[in-house]
Amino acid sequence: MGINRTIVWQVATPRLISCVLALATLTTLGACSTGSASPTGGEPRVTGVAGGQGAAPAGTAAGAQSPAALTPEAYKSELETRHKAMSGAITSLAGARGVKALDKRVGRAEEALSGAADALSALAPPETVRAQHEAYVSSLRDFATALGATAGKVGARDLCTSSAVLTDVDDKLAALDEAGRALQEAGDYPADIVGVKATGKKSRRLSNGSFLRKGTLNGRGSLEIDNGGSRDAVVTAMRGGSKAFSVYVRRKAKFKVRGVRDGSYKIYFTHGSDWEGKTKAFTRDCSFERFEKTVKFKTTVTATQIRWHDWRITLHAISGGNARTAPVDPDDFPGG
DSSP states (O other): OOEEEEEEEOSSSOOOOOOOOOOOOOOOOOOOOOOOOOSSSOOOOOSOOOOTTTTOOOOOTTTTOOOOOOHHHHHHHHHHOOOHHHHHHHHHHHTTHHHHHHHHHHHHHHHHHHHHHHOOOSOOOGGGHHHHHHHHHHHHHHHHHHHHHHHHHHTTTOOOOOHHHHHTTTHHHHHHHHHHHHHHHHTOOOOOOOOOOOOOOOOOOOOOEEEEEEOOOOSSSEEEEEEEEEEEEEEEHHHTTEEEEEEEETTTTEEEEEESEEEEEEEEEEEEEEEEEETTTEEEEEEEEEEESSSOOOOEOOSSSSEEEEEEEEEEEEETTTTTEOOOOOOGGGOO
């Protein structure tokens, strides 16, 4: 006769504490007034330096001349020296795998594009493409600025994959692509640096109980997973250095993994929104955690009895929970 012993394991404390850093800029305005009264009598006087031919325009030194426009060949050479770096930075960003790598590549792309915009803005392009040049430089700056804002979202785990980052800046990316094409078509200039496309915001999900990895499940134990949170989750059980199974559990849903073999397991879980099958990761609002204690499954057979362990875990904080969780470095998280 089988005796089913159930051990309930639940989260004791909230999983995630969101921290928001507010930056307030205080500007002090000072009012300044002169303490001396206007003189009485006499004639008003104006002091200054008279210019025989009129004052120079603001920001321009007297006698300064605008730089001569570059020849088409020289201008093309200037663009070519920066084309590879800019195109490579965007392509590298699009190919990032993992949150930490993504964070670094967003920063590098911002620096590369900002630096290129500064260098190109100092050039005097051929007059025939001046308008296209100025639009191109402006788009480079706008895209770099947008990436700077996105970097904070990656650090806060609001955006977790390169596709989510590109979607977040899709309007600036499209404008840069259009400006680059316009400059290229105006004189065969190398300004086509955008080789990726952004897709619209998605909310992709797997069916509840879908296995991303399903090892051998021929034991007697079971692991019931209760995800009462507001985001979908993927739960991964590690036995030693091997991944025993990885299963998708939707928000406000439960799933029981049956046939768990004897052994000690470390339980990891990631929450998020929009599951991307290609990268096997949530693209937005991601978090990475594990239970601090291991889950032990053991089957005991006697002459008259067979006893085994069944476990139940909750992925959300509840009153009376008795299991702690700890955050996990994204690079150390076992992927799906």
